[in-house]
Amino acid sequence: MKRIKLKLTQAWLLSAISFGLPMAAEAALVTINNPSFESPVTPSATFSGGQTTGPTDWTVYNSGATNNERFFGVWNPSTTNSFVNGAPDGANVGVVFLENTTNLAEAGLQQTLTATLQLSTQYTLTVDVGNFSDADGGPFNFTGFPGYRVELFAGSTLIASDLNTLSPSxxxxxxxxxxxxxxxxxxxxGQTLAIRLVNLNGPGIEVNFDNVRLDASPVPEPSTVGLGVLGMMCVLLKRHRISRNA
Ligand SMILES: [Ca+2]
Ligand SMILES: [Ca+2]
Incomplete structure (x- = not known):
């Protein structure tokens, strides 16, 4: 019995040391308003939006002049062939539509959060990025993918981004x-976090975004982990001595 207990203790201790004791880390989703672009509610096969305002709680980031070729809002792909599997989450997807015949500047949607940058924190920003299909035809040629950028800011400082690493079909x-x-x-x-979702304005007109999530998890500081392991070893050795003497 004592031998089994010791083996279990040793195995646990080895695994705890090997994996750095991630015991205190708890994932926490940072609040993003309208993260799935479900507002405004929009009928099937319908775009809802405009040239200067984004979906609810999102604002327009527009590096070029506003003109009648740029639209921002939401699209409900239900009953259409714009996406093979429909919206990844809910009914709507976010829209950045840039018909680029005369204006090649990028544009997108952005949101400033209430959360601020914290120390010793692992941030993971996850966004679904879509390539609008031309399968239904119509007045615009959606063939191609304009490219995208996903950005995380603290204040006005860009702290992390994904510059077009995906190539969705x-x-x-x-x-x-x-x-x-x-x-x-x-x-x-302590500076305010912000998210920006950009259409790079290559061929294909439209980039779609959905299901924006930002996770912030505490990262144990190395000194804390070391002390934690040391403390745990002392406790376990003490317990082992007690169990041997019992
Ligand atoms: Ca959605
Ligand atoms: Ca396309």
């Missing part, structure tokens, strides 16, 4: 993941 969404960790100090500590 026509009618397909893929998931962009942007990761970033702060240490024990950071120049932008």
């Amino acid at each position: 026509e009618g397909i969404f893929e998931t962009s993941v942007v990761s970033f960790a702060t240490g024990i100090s950071h120049a932008n500590l």
Whole structure:
């Protein structure tokens, strides 16, 4: 019995040391308003939006002049062939529509969060990025993919981004993941976090976004982990002595 207990204790201790004791880390989703572009509610096969305002709680980032070729809002792909599997989450997807015949500047949607940059935190920003298919035809040629950028800011400082690493096929969404960790100090500590979703304005007119999530998990500081392991070893050895003497 004593031998079994000791073996279990040793195995646990070895695994705890090997994996750095991630016991205190708890994932926590940072609040994003309208993260799935479900507002405004929009009928099937319908775009809802405009040239200067984004979906609810999102604003327009527009690096070029506003003109009648740029639209921002939401699209409900139900009953259409714009996406092979419909919206990744809910009914709507976000829209950045840039018909680029005369204006080649990028544009997108952005949201400033209430959360601020914290120390010793692992941030993971996840966004579904879609390539609108031309399968239904119509007045616009959606063939191609304009390219995209997903960005995480603290204040006005860009702290992490995904610059067009995915190449979703026509009618397909893929998931962009942007990761970033702060240490024990950071120049932008306490500054407000912001997310920007950009259409790079290559061929294909439209980039769609959906299901925006930002996770912030505590990163155990190395010194804390070391002390934690040491403390746990002392406790376990003490318990082992007690069980042997019992
Ligand atoms: Ca959605
Ligand atoms: Ca396309």
